[in-house]
Amino acid sequence: MKYSLFVRIALALGILLSLGLLPSMAQDCDGEVIELEFMNWWGAAREALMDTLIGHFQEENPCIRVINQVQPWDNRAELLATAAASSNPPGIIMSTRPETYQFAINGLIIPIDAFVETHGTDLSVFYDGEIGLQYWNGELYGLPMPTAGGLTGLMIYNKNLLRDAGFDPEDPPETWQELEDMAAAITVADPMGIDVLGAAAFGTDSEFVAWLYTNNGKYVTEDGRTLLFNSPEGLETLEWMVNLTNNVNHGTLNITDFFQDTAFAQGDHPWYEDKQAFLHINTSFFGHFNVNDPEGYADTESWGTMLRPYNGDNPDAHSAGTTGYNYSGAWAYTIPAVHPPEKQEAAFKFAEFIGAHPLGGCAFLFAQSRPSPVKECNENPEYYNVNPYWSVVLEGLALDTPVQITPVQGQLAEILSNNIAEAYHGVKSPADALNDAHAEMQELLDEFWAEFDVDNM
Amino acid sequence: MQASQKTLRTQHETTWKLRMQEWWFRNRALIGFAFIFPWFAGFIIFDLLPFMYNLYLSFTDYQIGTRGIPPWIGLENYIEIFTDDKLFGKSMYNTVYYLGFSVPLRLIFAFLIALILNLRVRGMELYRTLFYVPSVVPLVAATVIFAGFLNTRYGFLNQFLVLIGATPVRWLSSPDAIKPSLILLSLWGFGGQMIIFLAGLQSIPEDLYEAAAIDGGTGWQRLIYITVPLMTPTIFFNLLLGLIGGFQIFEQVFILIGTNGGPLQAGLVYMLHVYNKAFRDFEFGYSAALSVILFLIIFVLTILLVYTSNRWVFYGDSQDDET
Incomplete structure (x- = not known):
């Protein structure tokens, strides 16, 4: 009797298991x-x-x-x-x-x-x-x-904020200088920090590299062996970013605070509350915007898309994006x-x-x-x-430029980021920050290639 | 016949009992070992062996994906740490700064609260529970709550500061404020230490206080001359655990300011550096060397503390007992 019961239970379990597993297996x-x-x-x-x-x-x-x-x-x-x-x-x-x-x-x-x-x-x-x-x-x-493209070359902007500040919402800025003027007119700050942000040219290495390419600069040679970012274009780029942060956004701390604990994908980003005029984000923006604020997404009178502005003082510069540099790209x-x-x-x-x-x-x-x-x-x-x-x-x-990287990119990016942060915080001048970063990064890159060349001889 | 059988049985039982007692006496150590075996096996498998393996890895160039035996590089990792790693010094400084403030502050705070909770007033059980509750909240949840508190614009702390006319503090964005923020957060979990202090306070014989009261001792004098000396073993215990835990601070910083350590890496603590080397740069051998150094620092500090404890920790009047 006991065994019979055992067999019946086992049989029932077997059937249940089969029912559970079979549908997940392909029928054919x-x-x-x-x-x-x-x-x-x-x-x-x-x-x-x-x-x-x-x-x-x-x-x-x-x-x-x-x-x-x-x-x-x-x-x-x-x-x-x-x-x-x-x-x-x-x-x-x-x-x-x-x-x-x-x-x-x-x-x-x-x-x-x-x-x-x-x-x-x-x-x-x-x-x-x-x-x-x-x-x-x-x-x-x-x-x-x-x-990998569309990560840095595109920006979105809030037409309402442009309109309120007296700008034509259908004519977004094309150059750094226009962007800076508009941002200065839109940004609202108080003792607690920034309430409404015009534009930010602030961030880690990837943000610097993105702006660098809109000033006709380059991060590295095409073979990935020589770093080029501490060029006059690179210095001009970082100086402009630091100045925008200090002059328009009232300092680094304000910008850091403004984005504290927010995430675009989760819908708690200042953008959704009409608190940011110009925002750089990759093409995932469209999907996230549509999910988090479908009405806002459908209302094209309230937002637009534009190309990342370029340095109007540099005749060789134009709007550009990069592919393959960003860590998350x-x-x-x-x-x-x-x-x-x-x-x-x-x-x-x-x-x-x-x-x-x-x-x-x-x-x-x-x-x-x-x-x-x-x-x-x-x-x-x-x-x-x-x-x-x-x-x-x-x-x-179509305006994206591929950037060559190596397996040590994570370490290089960290060095560049830390030096850029020191420039923002006034610990180093932009020139020193870029030169220091370049020296340290090139040494690391040379080490990598030396080892790589030996292994592949 | 029956009586002799009974006598024989009694003798047999007595012999058996004696043998059992003898066996127990002879093998009592073995039985003791059997009881501690589960812990001991766990210690060997989960602590000692990984530690030894970590020690071995610290002498190798073990990187992600290394199959088979990682290449032995001797002291290279250690040499690089002490000669070429800028973040080693920075992360160590940040950690020691954090320790220097958080450990004593937490000890004092927990001790003072324990003193208050040791008073005999109505509803004390409720107060004790309330003060202990924060320690039960998972660290991750507590840190997330704190991140909200510390938000510059919307956080409770800055709202309060503005209300009283003070300047808001950039708790998490200013390099100068990050470490104080972490120290503030460390006070959150004082409940564990408080409970230990409370247990210590309750073990102090009441008659000592009565005797002091008869001799005209004030409350302050009773605290300084009775409570504090008798609490030194507990203070020592909490200090030791606080130091060890403080050196290993990781989760709070990881959640609050991220792996890079925040602006100017002002919050890059040592364990974060160890983590980054392993999981961001994939240099596991180097990371193992960093963790061995941390172990040695904690080990030496512990030895020093234990050694010096004879001078300031009062373990009872053992000499009187002997006489």
């Missing part, structure tokens, strides 16, 4: 189902969208089951590093360009050129500037999604080296789908009104309906 899979853990940072707000993408992928690939592992943004570097370095990493990892390079030189991920050849993947569907960022030492390590989907070939193959199929498939990356980015690294996707005329400033976005993408 003849062979073994490959489970692919997909470690990504798309956030909870876009989890459902990603699940839809995964659903489409699994319909086409019934023997691959993708597990959507959305990770929190906090502790991202730690999570990623430990996952990638572990003996059991996820099946496919969403990583930034510096991380991809770092993993590549340490052999943690595999180059995908062989898969590209076997599968006949057409890489020409991507913009050259986008796919080009995913190569390290001549080998391709990932397929891009979303765009140039995302790709990389494949850990420790997995068996069939799992790596499955990961590549998913990377291909998420990168270039019309129901993959194309649809995913379209739903967020932001551009794709695939040319054809961006030619969808429907974009003009979902994004009122689509033509400006395309114009901005």
